[in-house]
Amino acid sequence: MTTSQFPRPSEKPEWQTPSAAQPPSQPGQGAPDGPSRKRHRTRNTVLSAVGVIVAIAVISSLASAGSKSHGAASTSSAGTRTSAPAATSAALSASAQQFVSDLQSSSQFDISNSTSDAQIASYGQQLCAMRQAGQGQTAAISDTESTWSNMSPMLADAMTRLAEQDMCASQLPAQTITYIVRGTPGAQVTYGPAGSDFNGTVPMRVTAHLGDPQYYAINAQLQGAGHVKCSIEVDGIPLSTASANGGYNIADCEIGQDPITNLWENDNAG
Numbered sequence: 001m002t003t004s005q006f007p008r009p010s011e012k013p014e015w016q017t018p019s020a021a022q023p024p025s026q027p028g029q030g031a032p033d034g035p036s037r038k039r040h041r042t043r044n045t046v047l048s049a050v051g052v053i054v055a056i057a058v059i060s061s062l063a064s065a066g067s068k069s070h071g072a073a074s075t076s077s078a079g080t081r082t083s084a085p086a087a088t089s090a091a092l093s094a095s096a097q098q099f100v101s102d103l104q105s106s107s108q109f110d111i112s113n114s115t116s117d118a119q120i121a122s123y124g125q126q127l128c129a130m131r132q133a134g135q136g137q138t139a140a141i142s143d144t145e146s147t148w149s150n151m152s153p154m155l156a157d158a159m160t161r162l163a164e165q166d167m168c169a170s171q172l173p174a175q176t177i178t179y180i181v182r183g184t185p186g187a188q189v190t191y192g193p194a195g196s197d198f199n200g201t202v203p204m205r206v207t208a209h210l211g212d213p214q215y216y217a218i219n220a221q222l223q224g225a226g227h228v229k230c231s232i233e234v235d236g237i238p239l240s241t242a243s244a245n246g247g248y249n250i251a252d253c254e255i256g257q258d259p260i261t262n263l264w265e266n267d268n269a270g
Helices: 035-078 083-090 094-105 117-132 137-147 153-167
Strands: 176-183 188-193 198-200 204-209 215-221 224-234 237-247 250-257 264-266
Touching: 094 117, 094 153, 117 137, 117 153, 137 153, 153 237, 176 188, 176 215, 188 204, 198 204, 215 224, 224 250, 237 264
Parallel strands: none
Antiparallel strands: 176 204, 176 224, 188 198, 188 215, 215 250, 224 237, 237 250, 250 264
């Protein structure tokens, strides 16, 4: 507090009574508390009230803006998905929305929360464009493997088929199994799904529609000498391979379906 806030010796403090602060009124002068002084006080009172109202309004406005800003920041930090992908998702076609929903709800796939609906739909559109341009399923599977990290070939096949099923069903080919045997001619070959016993000769390559049996297998036995190698592929993806050399040794190949993921896998590494 500075010294100017205190009354100087020649001045009268404002809190003194009017009789001590001013000389008696002279004829023709208004009283100290006359109409002019009252109007001045009234104006000051009104201005003070207006100032208080304005201050309250400003404080309320700032508080409201701060609350909205804080709410927006909290919403954004609550999850990795921002409002932009949600708006993009709303513009997706029905088939793209179906693919996004099926992919995210499937127990086979572990899609990161940071992957937006628009990114998933874009992958499906790219895949369908490849198939419509005449590229085969093997190329589509390869593209899926390169698009998604840590993707096994069979999982890539499953994702590829899901995209085709939802977004370009006319490009969805039948799933196939291929039995392959190479080596010394004369080896005895039996093959097929569980419960069957088809005969084959070396060399052999047979492709059929993939069904849902307990397993698929190849048994190739040498007849005293030579070598033989068998392989089972699903949609062109080698899953089980085995070989045998000399005597009457046997090369066994077998695949079965995982009961949890429903993906085909090697059951016999012999």
